[in-house]
């Protein structure tokens with residue numbers, strides 16, 4: 444099967460420092476992939492390459508290939524706005540805009556030209572339902588998003604990502620700022636979202652990676668040491684360094 448996301452021989456430099464070394468990864472559609480590894484090993488950097496967020500960093504140089512649906516996203520004339528629409532991102536700390544719940548969701552669609560009020564209302568309901576937060580907020584969509592709990596804010600941010608109908612969702616430690624109950628809700632939600640979206644999630648939580656993901660990539664000092672079925676990585680890792688990491692010997 445043709446991969447949804449293909450990364451080939453990806454090297455990345457921040458100035459003189461090489462943060463990624465020869466990353467190769469084929470990610471299939473509607474799979475959940477976990478990126479694990481100790482701090483500073485290149486997980487977030489790899490994630491950000493997939494929606495070209497590193498474009499904004501001066502002195503960041505990228506070599507190699509990343510393609511989505513067979514198209515090279517670093518091609519000169521590639522439409523970056525369209526890429527950001529197709530590839531949603533959810534960050535470590537919930538970061539809603541300081542405006543109402545409704546406005547948070549319609550912000551993206553409006554930017555992409557949706558003006559019709561009925562259509563926007565539909566998008567709000569669908570996105571909030573998709574992120575399993577509709578029932579909690581439907582009575583008060585005018586409420587300021589900043590007044591929601593941390594777990595609700597993170598689900599709102601997931602709803603905001605869904606509002607422009609992406610097909611890939613990148614999540615950078617989406618539960619690290621949340622309590623266990625909110626974390627459980629996000630994990631359940633991620634498992635549901637898998638039916639429609641291709642998801643990559645950076646996580647420091649080994650249980651989370653094994654609970655939620657289909658595939659796992661173990662990173663160490665800018666390289667992928669091992670990549671494969673999550674069950675196999677966690678039960679019979681091939682590389683001693685993977686075994687040492689997942690059993691808590693370092694990191």
Ligand SMILES: Nc1ncnc2c1ncn2[C@@H]1O[C@H](COP(=O)(O)OP(=O)(O)OP(=O)(O)O)[C@@H](O)[C@H]1O
Nearest residue numbers: 457460462480481482483484485486487488489500
């Ligand atoms: N904007 C930047 N400029 C220079 N170096 C950077 C920049 N961003 C990250 N780095 C460096 O690149 C390396 C990889 O960082 P990255 O954030 O990808 O790691 P990570 O595996 O996601 O870490 P963590 O688990 O702590 O979030 C680190 O050594 C980091 O210091």
